[in-house]
Amino acid sequence: MATDTNTPIFPVRIVLKRTGLSAELLRAWERRYGVVAPARTKGGQRLYSESDVGRLALLRRATLHGHSIGRLSELPDADVAGLLEETVGLRSDATETTPAEGAAERTVNRCLEAIHWMDGAALDLALRRAAVLLGPVPFAESVVAPLVKEVGERWHQGRLRIVQEHLTTVTVRQVMSGLLAGLPSEPTAPVFVAATTSGQHHELGAMLAAAAAAAAGWRTIYLGSDLPGDEIAVAATQLHARAIGLSIVFPIDEAATEREFTSLASGLGARIPVLVGGEGARQLTGLINRFGFTQVDSLSGIRSHLSD
Amino acid sequence: MATDTNTPIFPVRIVLKRTGLSAELLRAWERRYGVVAPARTKGGQRLYSESDVGRLALLRRATLHGHSIGRLSELPDADVAGLLEETVGLRSDATETTPAEGAAERTVNRCLEAIHWMDGAALDLALRRAAVLLGPVPFAESVVAPLVKEVGERWHQGRLRIVQEHLTTVTVRQVMSGLLAGLPSEPTAPVFVAATTSGQHHELGAMLAAAAAAAAGWRTIYLGSDLPGDEIAVAATQLHARAIGLSIVFPIDEAATEREFTSLASGLGARIPVLVGGEGARQLTGLINRFGFTQVDSLSGIRSHLSD
DNA sequence: CATTTACTTTACAAAAACCGTACAGAGTGG
DNA sequence: CCACTCTGTACGGTTTTTGTAAAGTAAATG
Numbered sequence: 202m203a204t205d206t207n208t209p210i211f212p213v214r215i216v217l218k219r220t221g222l223s224a225e226l227l228r229a230w231e232r233r234y235g236v237v238a239p240a241r242t243k244g245g246q247r248l249y250s251e252s253d254v255g256r257l258a259l260l261r262r263a264t265l266h267g268h269s270i271g272r273l274s275e276l277p278d279a280d281v282a283g284l285l286e287e288t289v290g291l292r293s294d295a296t297e298t299t300p301a302e303g304a305a306e307r308t309v310n311r312c313l314e315a316i317h318w319m320d321g322a323a324l325d326l327a328l329r330r331a332a333v334l335l336g337p338v339p340f341a342e343s344v345v346a347p348l349v350k351e352v353g354e355r356w357h358q359g360r361l362r363i364v365q366e367h368l369t370t371v372t373v374r375q376v377m378s379g380l381l382a383g384l385p386s387e388p389t390a391p392v393f394v395a396a397t398t399s400g401q402h403h404e405l406g407a408m409l410a411a412a413a414a415a416a417a418g419w420r421t422i423y424l425g426s427d428l429p430g431d432e433i434a435v436a437a438t439q440l441h442a443r444a445i446g447l448s449i450v451f452p453i454d455e456a457a458t459e460r461e462f463t464s465l466a467s468g469l470g471a472r473i474p475v476l477v478g479g480e481g482a483r484q485l486t487g488l489i490n491r492f493g494f495t496q497v498d499s500l501s502g503i504r505s506h507l508s509d
Numbered sequence: 510m511a512t513d514t515n516t517p518i519f520p521v522r523i524v525l526k527r528t529g530l531s532a533e534l535l536r537a538w539e540r541r542y543g544v545v546a547p548a549r550t551k552g553g554q555r556l557y558s559e560s561d562v563g564r565l566a567l568l569r570r571a572t573l574h575g576h577s578i579g580r581l582s583e584l585p586d587a588d589v590a591g592l593l594e595e596t597v598g599l600r601s602d603a604t605e606t607t608p609a610e611g612a613a614e615r616t617v618n619r620c621l622e623a624i625h626w627m628d629g630a631a632l633d634l635a636l637r638r639a640a641v642l643l644g645p646v647p648f649a650e651s652v653v654a655p656l657v658k659e660v661g662e663r664w665h666q667g668r669l670r671i672v673q674e675h676l677t678t679v680t681v682r683q684v685m686s687g688l689l690a691g692l693p694s695e696p697t698a699p700v701f702v703a704a705t706t707s708g709q710h711h712e713l714g715a716m717l718a719a720a721a722a723a724a725a726g727w728r729t730i731y732l733g734s735d736l737p738g739d740e741i742a743v744a745a746t747q748l749h750a751r752a753i754g755l756s757i758v759f760p761i762d763e764a765a766t767e768r769e770f771t772s773l774a775s776g777l778g779a780r781i782p783v784l785v786g787g788e789g790a791r792q793l794t795g796l797i798n799r800f801g802f803t804q805v806d807s808l809s810g811i812r813s814h815l816s817d
Numbered sequence: 818c819a820t821t822t823a824c825t826t827t828a829c830a831a832a833a834a835c836c837g838t839a840c841a842g843a844g845t846g847g
Numbered sequence: 848c849c850a851c852t853c854t855g856t857a858c859g860g861t862t863t864t865t866g867t868a869a870a871g872t873a874a875a876t877g
Contacts, residue, residue, distance in 0.1 A: 272556065322728075
């Protein structure tokens with residue numbers, strides 16, 4: 202095989218993007234602690250391998266949780282992952298460190314299997330492992346989002362029972378909220394409020410939005426599902442929110458959604474950006490625009506919108 | 510294995526976070542009582558092991574319950590744990606307000622305050638503090654249960670907004686699920702299924718039931734709220750549940766509840782005990798008895814019923 | 818060839834920890 | 848009521864650790 206996980210192919214800028222490190226810090230880590238030893242081009246620029254990137258991402262997460270880079274640098278990947286699980290409160294016994302890529306897809310399949318058998322514990326375990334291994338953002342994007350979508354579809358087609366869908370919601374919610382609690386947030390950071398309007402009982406979309414915002418450094422407040430528009434407005438105002446995220450899965454009743462939007466908009470004194478996402482939002486573009494809201498169709502979309 | 514429970518790896522800041530001690534106090538304990546003897550880095554910074562952290566957390570809990578650190582410091586972990594269990598268990602005696610009970614009440618008030626200001630972070634913090642201080646079961650009984658009840662009442666009286674109730678649900682749920690995940694459960698233990706029937710959107714009662722069962726050593730599956738009776742039946746059957754817990758907060762519609770009960774009962778092949786709790790259950794005694802279900806009115810009630 | 822991106826080295830600065838010492842409130846025994 | 852112990856907290860001055868910046872050079876890119 203030409204490209205295994207040790208083939209050096211990534212230039213720094215990619216690594217910076219994927220790990221969230223700054224160039225200076227990355228070089229400092231290499232110089233001072235020998236955290237990774239990237240190959241070089243003949244001109245002397247660094248070339249990192251997939252496993253380098255994985256290790257760096259892992260290390261970064263561990264340091265954000267309070268571990269000191271000096272100690273961590275002496276540990277192999279597996280131990281760092283183990284430590285991280287422990288300190289984040291995500292526990293498991295064995296730590297097979299299967300370096301990233303296909304991991305997400307495999308996790309999703311394992312989850313679907315667990316859901317089929319209603320094996321909550323297995324589902325939980327699979328999710329937690331993936332969460333630690335991948336980190337919050339990739340986990341949300343490449344595991345939770347596809348999983349939720351798939352479950353939604355199967356449920357819609359009658360291939361999944363209501364309990365199974367419920368079990369999924371409960372378990373995913375649990376893992377995600379643990380993850381969210383672990384993300385650091387400055388007290389001075391802008392506030393993001395995530396919720397779901399009345400009639401919308403599917404929470405996970407809003408939770409994903411919350412995760413995306415939190416990962417982007419916002420202070421996020423997740424208010425749960427099925428909330429009247431004016432209530433959301435009250436919360437957003439009181440909390441001085443700088444943005445609001447709504448998730449709409451089924452656009453069952455456009456008129457009802459419009460009512461909610463109206464009460465939300467009229468309750469918002471200052472003009473606060475409202476991001477609307479979810480499957481259902483796609484069919485409501487007109488409505489969304491009419492209210493001056495913004496439609497987003499992916500988690501990265503949320504992230505980029507929040508960069509203002 | 511590179512990292513067992515005696516490998517020194519945790520820097521102070523993590524220990525402080527996990528134990529709730531202050532830096533000064535921790536050092537004082539080490540200096541004066543030799544409570545733990547952390548390893549050092551080259552530069553002289555402390556490095557604690559997993560078992561150090563465990564011992565410190567234990568000691569802190571014990572001191573908060575009134576034991577003196579001087580005495581405790583001479584005891585091995587197991588004895589401290591024993592002592593702690595003894596003193597916490599004493600609570601059920603008619604003794605007036607032990608420090609722990611005062612703490613519970615104070616926590617509830619602090620939570621209500623936080624809820625009023627929609628300060629999710631403060632709410633979360635107060636709950637977590639109380640959870641580690643009191644341990645899972647007393648926490649559920651003397652903090653969460655009263656809190657949920659109070660919030661329910663205020664909400665009913667219109668003294669709380671819907672958002673505030675939602676925020677409470679979300680936050681409590683998060684803390685509780687973290688707690689539940691921490692409780693050990695044997696794979697061979699009997700299974701308890703907790704849920705809420707259709708139309709019942711208030712989750713926390715069922716979660717409390719799940720916590721009580723988990724603390725009693727059962728393997729619990731929490732299925733979430735608003736589930737049709739037959740779906741609960743399917744899950745219970747498939748999972749070989751040995752008991753089912755339902756929570757009914759508002760008995761809005763007795764006829765509807767009866768329908769749910771019917772579909773649940775008819776879906777259960779074997780005769781599985783069904784425990785019904787919550788405010789609403791009190792007004793449905795007749796209905797509950799007619800189906801051969803059991804009414805419970807407190808968490809300790811659940812525990813005692815599950816001892817069979 | 819000009820502009821952008823990276824590299825190295827050196828230096829600085831802030832945070833986090835360290836230590837010793839001291840102080841204050843609660844409880845205890847005389 | 849007065850010492851005295853036990854315990855938690857606080858201050859002030861150092862050292863370690865870690866992140867960031869500056870300056871000058873080299874490589875890549877279009």
